[in-house]
Amino acid sequence: MRNRIIIAAFLLFSGSTVYRILTGDASWAVTTRGGDPSQVTLKIWAGNAAPIDHWRTDSAVDAARTLNRQLEEEGSGVRVTIDAINDPASWGNYKKKFLMAADSHLAPDIICTGHEDIASWASAGLIVPLADTVAEMRAKDPAFADVREDLWESTMFRGKIWGVPQDSEARVLFYSKPLLAKMGWTPARMKTLERGIQDGSFTTDDMIALAEKAVASGVVPRGRGYWHRPTRGSDHIQKYYAFGGRIDDPETGRLVADQQSLTRWFTFQRRIVDAGITPENYLGTEWGIWHNTVSHGKALFWEGGIWNWSSWGSKYAADLGGEAYLHKSVGYAMPPAGSKGGTPATLVHPLVYLVPKAKASGQMQQKLALRLLALMTTPEINTRHALDSSHLAILKSQLDYAPYKENTFLYGISKLGGKSFFQPNHVRFSQWFDIVMGAMEEAQSGRRSPSQAAADAIALMRIDVGEDNLVFR
């Protein structure tokens, strides 16, 4: 008898646990932020956050003061307090945390993340659409009307707008002025390099040739002619783009499987190693080594995000004079095109604020959250973040805002011209991206030839991305 009771208890417990997990019933874990209805707490999260990125959440505290003042003037009894978490967790862990929180109705009221999350989180019904069109979004608040037109594109999915841009950046080609000077380049000639890239007369071929010359003449040691990002990341997609590749097809909304462009890109990745301007087995180099090397001007060319400028100035190149040294010794230009006459292009990866649905946050404060976001979208607030963390302006008015304009680096980058593009908001982009990155590593290391690696990538796309989600070129 006793055995049967124990077995029955086991079965009951296991059955109910399995049922609750499979049905997503996490009601047992829900704790509501109830209490006094006049006191509203808005939770805001930002992820992968370095200390210099703290304004992504701390701006909400400032904006809440303005919001409370407005509410008081309106005669409302509601007062807002902010619960801000600037989470240092990696993107992967941060996204997992959000999904688990959302399933337990404990997601924040505002979440700051990469725009690519819109596709899967909107599909899963975790975030609210903010508007049907850009015009509708602009009409909601003058602050939203001030946002750069191009950035709204990164927040669109299935014809709706799902987020408010938080910041923007660019990935550029940096070069060492002292090393070019050693090769006989005058400051005026360095300017022609920037212009040559702009008009498509200075291409990746010219960059490789110049770097090879620097190695051959002993200006830099072998392997220090050109350093790209040392790990997987969106920076590499710029090269795919430079060689004619596209990630998505606007007409069908599908992702692109383009073996020819992949082959051209992978050929470039191996060529820089064979040419001796990038080290053999370079991918996987520790980030600390990368920052130290490039910020100390020990490579002729390197490609990276502009946000690195802040950490080079305050940390890695602090021993050489920080930002003053960088201005004197480091030049920058758009990443060159892959063929003569091509337009240089940079990949922009805006972070956006998203508003989770009530089923994710357990709260009905979406309108208040959007109102707070409008108050966070001001030139004063956004410029603080831009200056501290080396990010580009997201507002048109920031280009005329004195503190931003006075930052020669950011203002200079804003005026570089060229073309910018975003990664698509597509539910399978994550899989597409991992596949091309893996294939690129195989090609650069020489384990697979560029054409073999491209063929492998296409084969993997058929399985992991799915043929229904692909258009073949």
Added chain:
Amino acid sequence: MQKTAKELSQEDTFTLLSPTFFLVLLFFLLPVLIILLMSFTNVSTDTGFDQWRWVGLSNYVKILNHPATGQHLWITLKYVAVTLLLFNVGLGLAIALLTTSIGGKTGTAFRALWLLPRITPSVIYVLMWKYLGADAPYGLINSFLAPLGVTPQNWVAAQPFLFIVLVNGFIGASFGMIIFTSAIEAIPRDYLRAAMIDGANYFQRVRHIILPMIKWPLLFVVTFQTLSLLTSFEQIMILNDGAGGMEVWSLWAYHAALNNYYGNFQWGFGGALAMVLVVIGVGFCWVYLKFFKFSELVSQPKIDAL
């Protein structure tokens, strides 16, 4: 009155085993059941937890048709076999034999040194390896090899398999070392002395006395460490995240289900990958139990049967 094993009723057996049974049910069978069910669904970030649907065996069909399956399986088996034989069992046993033959404080101190990799936080431990193999002028290995005319390079990327084996092996060896040491120390000295009087040299004593008498711990270490190597990917993830063809099966499952670059996690597919690992693990256990003749090890002692 105390009962012997033979006198225990079925009810007593069940009662005595119930705490263990409950833990196994809660922490092994239940998760396996959930993952098994999940593997028959398309649940992912984009379906959320309330828009998924049953997809039958399609995740398993996908594994069968996947162009990378062979590579992931091969590197997993190679990594487990080499690390297990050379380090987790081989080196663990070698250190145990050597330090017990030295004995005293020297042996203990030497063993304590081998615990350092295990007690060092993983991120710091792996970072040390990364800097050890880093390109010049940072890497220590390059500063030794450069005078010999070897071109400096990032050795972690150049020899990824060697590094994942070394990084994991140096941690794994300590586990076997502790178990084997205690087992060797527990062997009655009389047997060893008698063998020495009979003229057995050290290797003969190891072959004919020590190894047969530590068969139990050997079975335990081999089984436990096989399962541990099959399922652990932490060090590989930190070292190179599976680059260079080093994505072992568990890391593949982790990337699919929990951590890809842009975050559309495929829990259903990851669940199917994990189930395959469970089957492989159970298969290994079965082979080990047969190889080490487990049934003989747990049979009634012959002396009691007389």
